[in-house]
Amino acid sequence: MRPILLAGHERSLNQIKFNRDGDLLFSVAKDKIVCAWWSANGERLGTYAGHLGAIWTVDVSPNTVLLATGSADNSVRLWNVKTGECVKVWEFPTAVKRVEFSPDGSKVLAVTEKRMGFLGTIAVLDINYDGDFTNQAEEPSLRITCTDSKATVAGWSYMGKYIIAGHEDGSVSQYDGKTGEQLENVQAHEFDHQINDLQFSPDRTHFLTASKDKSAKLMSARNLAILKTYVADTPLNSAAITPKKDYVILGGGQAAMDVTTTSARQGKFEARFYHKVFEDEIGRVKGHFGPLNTIHVHPAGTAYASGGEDGYVRVHHFDKPYFDFMYEVEREQLRR
């Protein structure tokens, strides 16, 4: 497969996201612009300018009408995907590390940083799709405060029933999506190893966490049971579940600050593919010159994109061997 290299950012990537149809790809980096790309050919559709700080996170509404971004300038911005206009700014006391639309697109959660005496929070904002989208509620409809350890990542479970959050101390907690009450908290990863990414399966019944403790865990959204563990040899920044084939893709590498002292070989700047069920590593894809900060898989499972510390986004459209690979038992089952 020939990756498409997208060089729209001047600094390291923070998050990339395909839209639900997979035709668009959004990327945010430490520079202050958001880029929208056509995933098929890597053409840039446009940029969204307005943020005043590094942009940590991006998400697009399920109908690809609105785009939410969270930035180090302490704001969440809502953009009109088609025109690139900013339609709403929500100010927060601290930086916003993660935004995510609920599965029905009616809400956005925003994870705010713990800093300057403010505790880390998860705020839920209601989204209004009427008119020109500028008429949005000013105040969050729900605010969850993380008193123990700040949340670093969060997402919505199936039908928005729960909010699942990963914490700085390596624990994963489950909140009620409507009341914000904490239902469960599991120390999924090693203590004090931050969870860097949390991505859901397409049906949102289970999710994958990537942690600094060099492992990724597949967990059930319902009861936070750890279903599978994927062990890597490097701190992980991102992990994604692939639809269509039962794989997971993990990305990570030497911490950015140590990169200059290690060669690209030792840096382990590769996307690692594991079999989702058998937990075996089945291959790696090289390419980045720095750690992989973010990975996202095309919703149809035909491609994946990775964004690295090197400022590049690489879009890989899978070719035949990827789809053909099967374990002997799988083949056996198919024959029957």
Add this chain to the structure above:
Amino acid sequence: MSRPAKADWADDEEFDDPSALPAQQITTNKDGTKTVISYRFNDEGKKVKVTRRIKTTVVREHVNPQVAERKTWDKFGLEKGHAAGPSFDTTSVGENIVFRPSVNWKAQAAEAEKNGGEKGSIKDQLKDKKVKCRICSGEHFTARCPFKDTMAPVDEGGAAAGEGGAGGEEDAAGGLGAGGGSYVPPHLRKGAAGGGERMAGKYEKDDLATLRVTNVSELAEEQELRDLFERFGRVTRVFLARDRETQRAKGFAFISFADRSDAARACDKMDGFGYRHLILRVEFAKRAT
């Protein structure tokens, strides 16, 4: 109403013009292709007939209407006003990555690593190796060097010197070469067989069976020439001069035969042969002086 409806005076004028071009003809062939014959004037003012065969293929793709709608969106932000299609400053295509998932990929990767590091197949080894001419350091085989007949290989001097030393009669010259650090003119050095003779030495003999072919088409290929001339006997070498930048043929070529009689026959038969819209001129290569 005998007059045809469309009898415009302007059209009549056109038909009277002797320089007018015949109308374009489109015929549909049996296999579904179309043949379009049109006429135009070329740069020299001559009438040229252009025949094109066109095959139309319809590729039908079903996409989500929302996705199709998005395809029509205009670019915005930094891309505002840019033409459709990826721009080169933001989008490029990386090198091909072979990705084959496998249970024991680690073992395979280690093996590939080992093979790559030590030997691997000869082909793989030579894959990224540049061909370098020993005579002129160009990017072709030594045997195909255009200066082959006029120059000796750069590192051949030493080897030739060894041979010269073995033969007793050239000892004096050899002594000069090997002796003190004083300058020895090229014609006195070892390997320079005799006064005045050129250094090419053994590279000269195939001059006898080498043909110079001129008026070769720009689009000629070495293999084609080889095929053309191989009919007359074993061809030892085909050299087609190419432009360094464009890689197009320069219009002449050298063909060496193993046997001089074959070369003579080829010279006889191929002189005036029509190849690729041009008429070849074949003669025995003259020795460059």
